[in-house]
Amino acid sequence: MDGSPSATTTLLHERPRVTDAAAEFADRIVGQLDRSYRLATVILGSAMEAEDAVADAALAAWRNRGRLREHERFDAWFARILMNGCRDRLRVRGRRPIAEMPSVEVGAAGADLGVDFREGVHQRDALSRAFESLEPDERIVLVLRFWQDLPIDAIADRLGIPSGTVKSRLHHATARLRAALMAGEHQR
């Protein structure tokens, strides 16, 4: 024995501790926290539920970290987990809207602001109700396309579905929203 550490001892010292790995993993998730939180809120319509969704996605990602093969695609992988979590929450919620929309008074104040203001409020109200009635998959595709400005192929890659399916869901979703807007215009 020359007093040098054995091979086993060296390995134990070199192996990162579990807490270090968790901290590094948390760093990567926190690195895209704003983007994830905003995306979840736009989809779910509730900041509080979005916080829960991000936390659940982080834990799910930690549990399934062994399945991540291409580490450079971590962001897309985590985003897909978050999307799946949002979809599950929307399905559980069903058609019960819990959107935290800022309220706008359309009464006397609206009269002072003119016709355009009132029309804008009515249109947004019609759009909101139509949006809440969309299927979860349609809602997610719509947000990725019109809020994140992702191209069709990127959305397909993000969700792991064919491009044709993305186009189909977009078509149905926009048709319903357009119909809702038109109906709102006719009612005025």
Next chain:
Amino acid sequence: MTDDMFDHHLRAFLASRDPGPAPLNLAAELRLLMEGRATSPAPWAAVPKLISGVAAAAVMVLVIGVALAVRPEVVGPRAAPAPDPTDPYVMQPGDGVVTGEHVPLSQALAGVIAGGVLFVVAVRTTDRRKRIAASLGVLTLILVATSIGPPNALAFTGGGYGLTPSRSVPEDQPGMYVAVTGNRPFTLVVAVGNTSRLPVELIGLASSDVGLATNSELDHLPRFVAMANLPQTALDGRYATRFERTTIEPGDFANVALLGLAGTCSIPAPAPEGQGGYLIESVNLVYEQLTITHTQAFQLPVPVVITTTIPCTS
């Protein structure tokens, strides 16, 4: 509406749902959450939720099954053939008497397991709705446990009482005076009320009272040896039927008949000077509430008095 206008409206609508940057505390909470999970993984955390749920349900069913299996039974003469339904029922010693252990270990175990599971869920879950639901579950368990409380759910709250055969009551000594000679039977009828917040199920007469009936050396002692049901509208021992478990709703009462033996020294006359007697102020009844069995000394509205000779020569 043109495509451009629709596109503009839709983008404006989605932008209005954008909350802006994440709250400052969310990043810190995420770090704590993940490092907490990494350093203290529960041994069962890797078990799929379905399996753990099924296992938990199986344990609960097992515990409840054991609780039902060991619950006290009403015993009485069973070897005799069933009586002719046209014959009037006559109470026999042992009818409506409860035997068995009454320690609610299995129920307490089920409560502790359920409370523990709910507590763990409330502490560890990241879903606020689940946390609220689990916390409410724990509070409900505590409320139920405190509602069961001490065994004092039964009391005389009205409805009447009586004794047969009886004699006149001395003015200065109120009570129900038994008028039999020797170890003869007498019948007490009384309304048993439920003063608790939950329904109770009256199971029968505690065997501790009846034990005296099998000991001939104690035949001189008066005691109750059987219990029977009475109709809600007839407080009369002649309408007694074989005892069956009876549910008493909160604030309600049930009429029962109790068969007593007066003891070998009892006499049916007012006690002359130099003679004594016994006073029975309560009778031990067994009831069940939320699967937990209690034995309670049910206070009679007025004492049952048995006059006896002194010394008792039996």
